[in-house]
Amino acid sequence: MTLPLDGASFRYTMGHFATGVTVMTTTAGERMHGMTVSAFASISLEPLLVMVSVERSTVMHELVAQSGAFAINVLGERSESTARFFADNVRLAAPEFREGGYRLGITGSPILSEASGYLEATVHGTQDAGDHTIIVGKVVALEIVTEEEPLIYYRSGYRSLD
Numbered sequence: 186m187t188l189p190l191d192g193a194s195f196r197y198t199m200g201h202f203a204t205g206v207t208v209m210t211t212t213a214g215e216r217m218h219g220m221t222v223s224a225f226a227s228i229s230l231e232p233l234l235v236m237v238s239v240e241r242s243t244v245m246h247e248l249v250a251q252s253g254a255f256a257i258n259v260l261g262e263r264s265e266s267t268a269r270f271f272a273d274n275v276r277l278a279a280p281e282f283r284e285g286g287y288r289l290g291i292t293g294s295p296i297l298s299e300a301s302g303y304l305e306a307t308v309h310g311t312q313d314a315g316d317h318t319i320i321v322g323k324v325v326a327l328e329i330v331t332e333e334e335p336l337i338y339y340r341s342g343y344r345s346l347d
């Protein structure tokens with residue numbers, strides 16, 4: 186079925202591409218912030234580079250430009266509520282991170298205790314891309330914490346591998 190070239194068809198088509206789910210975090214000055222991100226990919230092994238695509242209108246877009254660094258927290262299958270939390274603007278009314286639920290990594294970015302693993306990166310470069318900016322990060326720290334199975338995002342819903 187050929188679809189019309191519009192946003193709804195684009196979302197529908199991209200929804201068939203399953204992704205993992207992460208929470209991108211940063212600290213700009215005193216402010217810690219997190220946002221659910223699925224547009225995350227590895228780019229280069231030498232040097233170690235990753236990319237995230239961040240919508241221009243987000244709070245994250247402004248804060249990561251200030252901080253120049255971020256963490257990508259990889260979510261496991263038990264973290265659907267965390268993925269939902271960091272995608273909902275309601276969270277901005279109160280501190281986003283609860284005591285005991287995170288620590289600060291070497292870039293100062295929050296590392297979620299429940300993340301199955303994480304990478305920290307400094308901003309290596311950016312590329313304007315329509316209503317998003319592609320942020321390329323140079324990886325400066327890596328850790329796998331648990332072998333929990335991943336949280337999957339597919340056709341607008343959260344899934345696990347089973």
Ligand SMILES: Cc1cc2nc3c(=O)[nH]c(=O)nc-3n(C[C@H](O)[C@H](O)[C@H](O)COP(=O)(O)O)c2cc1C
Pocket residue numbers: 206219220221222223224225238239240242243244245246268271272273274277338
């Ligand atoms: C599963 C999922 C994946 C998402 N991936 C991205 C993404 O890759 N880039 C992005 O800019 N927004 C993404 N979003 C939307 C943001 O998480 C959401 O707009 C968030 O509230 C923006 O946060 P902020 O404006 O407070 O920084 C995603 C949302 C969900 C539910």
